[in-house]
Amino acid sequence: MKIITGFLINFFLIVGMSVYAAESGTLQITEPWARESPPTMTNGVVYMTVTNVGSEADRLLGGASEVADTIELHTHLMENNVAKMRKVETIEVATDQPTLLQPGGLHIMLIGLKHPLIAGQTFPLTLHFEKAGEIPIEVTVRGKEADAAEMPQGGSHAHHHHN
Amino acid sequence: MKPDSATGRSGPSAPGITPRARTLLVLAVAILAFGLGLWLNFGLTPDRVDPPAINGIFLEPPRPVKKFTLIDQTGQPFTQERWRGKWTFLYFGYTFCPDVCPLTLLKLNKMQKILAREKLDQNNAYLFISVDPARDTPERLRQYVPYFNTKLQGATGTPEQLAGLAKQFGVYYKIPDAPEKNYTVDHSSTVLLIDPQVRLRAVFTQDQPEKMATDFQKILEYVAGH
16 A cells, blocks of 8 residues: 555656656756755756757757846866856757756856745746757745755766766 | 706705604794784784774874964854864855855755764764855854754854965865956865864865765764774
């Protein structure tokens, strides 16, 4: 019975997620989420997985959302244990593997939040791709516990290490 | 290079020693050497324990912290004496940092919970030092740090005070020369550990909560064994 319940919960979670997942032609956006704003924080950060099921690479150029003044694409470099956040003009979306926007790596920055992001809420974000055009998505805000729970499996830095 | 003559001198037919006596002699020497080795290894250094291997750098001997003054989240002076008598986990960052600082502070929070569960947290402090005093006032820190963990405290200082402290810890950070409105700050992502005698004891380069907790436990065991 527990197993069946587990399956059902998983099933509904997946179905639930697909509500937030967006698809436009060749691109699938899954699990877009933002970190809840710590007090005083006026910037936000959005993570997601972009899967390109098409035959040619695409590029994320930027986005727009009513919750922030401007939106930038950023990457995160770790050099000799020094964290460096850098603006990037585009994020390559290759076809051979999913493009991961995740803590400690590539991410979308919401600059100048108009109000703090609160766990459980969602907000609209329109992504702008070079070939796929505009893809509107709904971003879920996750609280710190959910965020922390993500981390162990994340191994986030590893993807960007070039040691 | 004369194998024949060599064999002739040391062969089994050497005069005066029977093969059996020779075997016994070799055995006796081997046992003696083994015993001597054991004695050298354990007898001379009975209490020696190797410094713990951690994910990062363990300082042996620990490096005493030089005097410094900062300002804490309540506006009070913060000196190295606040670190006396407890273990302090230290992280340098800034509150406008949207990605890596919250990530590390949440990991520290998780580590603190692991240590609390293992009953290794009674004598620990956790400190976030902002290297961005132009934007991070004590009041801002006071609002920011408790979100991550109720034991987490905040401090900052003048650019000169911060530069001096960072220098003695080998911590790097760089405020842009011509900062834009939403500037970011490059900074070391390491977590530092100060011991109860106010000495730098370890630098964690790996911020996974489970690994840091295990490393801290190893350090406590090592220190207790001395």
